[in-house]
Amino acid sequence: MSCYAHPTALVESEAVGSGTRVWAYAHVLKNAQVGENCNIGDHAFVESGAVVGNNVTLKNHVCVWEGVTLEDDVFVGPQVAFTNDRYPRSPRMAEVRGRYADKNLWLVKTVVEQGCSIGANATIICGVRLGRYCVIAAGAIVTKDVEPFALMMGSPARRVGTVCVCGEPLAAGGESKSCSNCQAKAAENGHFQSHGSAR
C-alpha cells in the first residue's frame, strides 16, 4: 500500500509512508518526511525539512514548517499555526539578508511529542517541546515547554488540568484517580499509562 494523493494535491516528497492520505489542494514539499497512515487535510502544507511521524492527523490549513517535528499519533486541529523564527522579518529586506542567508541564525526548532493534540486555531511559538499526550486548547498560544499530559489553555497558555491518553480531562485532583472515560490509571508520577499498559 502506498500513499494516496487527491488529484488536486501536490506530493513532491518521496518520503511519505504507506497508507497516508493527502487531500485536496494540500502540498507536501520535496524532502518533507511523513510517516505511515497519516491524514493530511485539504489545503495543508508540509515544508521541506519538516518531520511528521506515523498516524498523525493534520486538519485543514495546517502548515508544518522546517524545524517542526510531530511525533507519532499527533493531532493538529484546523488553522493551527506553527512558527520557526523568533524574530521574523521579511527575508527580502536589505537589512536582514545576512541573517536569512544562514539557517543557524534564525531557524528555531519545535518538537510535538507522541500523542499530543493541538486544538483549532492554536499558535505554537517556536523553540518549545510539547510533552507527550498533552492537549492544547483551541485558540491557545503556547509560549513555553508543556509537560506531558498537561491541559493548556489561554493566551499565553497556562496549565489548567491534566488529561488522559484518551484526551478527556480529569477532575481537579484527578491525577491520582482513574479517568472516568477509559479507566486508565494515573501513574504515580502524575502521568498516565497508555490504555494498553494500564490494563
Added chain:
Amino acid sequence: MSCYAHPTALVESEAVGSGTRVWAYAHVLKNAQVGENCNIGDHAFVESGAVVGNNVTLKNHVCVWEGVTLEDDVFVGPQVAFTNDRYPRSPRMAEVRGRYADKNLWLVKTVVEQGCSIGANATIICGVRLGRYCVIAAGAIVTKDVEPFALMMGSPARRVGTVCVCGEPLAAGGESKSCSNCQAKAAENGHFQSHGSAR
C-alpha cells in the same frame, strides 16, 4: 439559475442552492448542504454533513465541519475555526480507534442562528448555540452559548455589549434606545426586531 463554481473549485454536493458562488480552490464535499445565494470564498471547505442556509457568506479559508449548522444570513470571517470534537485525538492512534468508530462518541454539534456574524480568526468551541444576530469579535474564542444580539469579545469570549440587526453595537444602556445607524427599535425583551418588522 444554478450555482457557480470557479474552474479550480470542487463542488461534489448536489445540494447547493441556486445563485450560490463557490470560489477558487474551495471544496464543497458530497452530502454537504448549502442554501441559495451564498458566497463561499477561496480555499473554504464545507464537509459532508455540514448544513449552510441561504444568503450565507463564508470568507476565505473557513472550514465548516459535519455537525455545524449555519442558519440563513450568517457571516463567517476569514480563518474562523469551527470544531466538532471536544477531546480530539488523532483517530489513527491505536488507543482511541474505538471512539472514532462511532460518531455518537465524539461528534458534538454547533448551531449558528440566523444573521450571526463571526469575526476573522475567531474560534468556536463545539457544543454551543450562537443566538440570532449576535456578533463574535475578531479573534474571540467562544466557549459557551451566546445570547441573541450579544456582542462577544475576548478569550474566552464575554459579552461586552449589544448589537443591532445591522451589526452596529449600541451605546451602553442602549437596549432601550434606537440604533443610531438604522433606527431599529429595541424590543422590550432587549432584543431587536428586524428592520422590516420594526418599521
Added chain:
Amino acid sequence: MSCYAHPTALVESEAVGSGTRVWAYAHVLKNAQVGENCNIGDHAFVESGAVVGNNVTLKNHVCVWEGVTLEDDVFVGPQVAFTNDRYPRSPRMAEVRGRYADKNLWLVKTVVEQGCSIGANATIICGVRLGRYCVIAAGAIVTKDVEPFALMMGSPARRVGTVCVCGEPLAAGGESKSCSNCQAKAAENGHFQSHGSAR
C-alpha cells in the same frame, strides 16, 4: 525578470512586480497591486484593490483584502487575518444590502508601514496604522494604532517593548542602548536607524 507563478497559482493582476514569486494555490486577483521581489506563499490571497509593496513576504494562507496597504519590507506570518469591515454582516442579508452597495459605508482601511512584522495567527482589526518596523507577536489581536518599533502582544495587543530594525527586542529601558544583535543605535527619539544609516 518578470514574476514567477507556480503552475497551480492564479495571477490575474497585471500589476505584479518583477522578481515576485507566487506559490501553489495562491491567488492574486485582477487589479491587486504587488511590488517587486515579493514572496507570496501557498494558499495566500491578494484581493482586487489591495496594495503590497516591494520585498514583502506573505506566508501561507494570508489574505490581503481591498483597503489593506502593506508597505515595503513587510512580513506577514501564516494565517494572519486582516479585516476591512468593522461591523460585518453577510452582504446577502436583505436588511444590509444597502450598506454593501456602497463601499463608503463599510470599507475601512488599514496601513502596515515599512518593515513591520506580523506574527502567525495574529488578527488586525481594520482602521489601524502599524508604525514602521513594529512587531506584532504571534496570535495578538491589534485593535488600535501601533507606534513605530513597538513590540505588541496579547488580546487586545498591548505594547510590551521595543524592537530594532533587525527584529530583536531590546532589554527594558533599551531605547537608549544599542541592540545587542546588530549594534544599531537608538535615535534620540527612541526610534532606531536602519542598519545602513546607523553605521
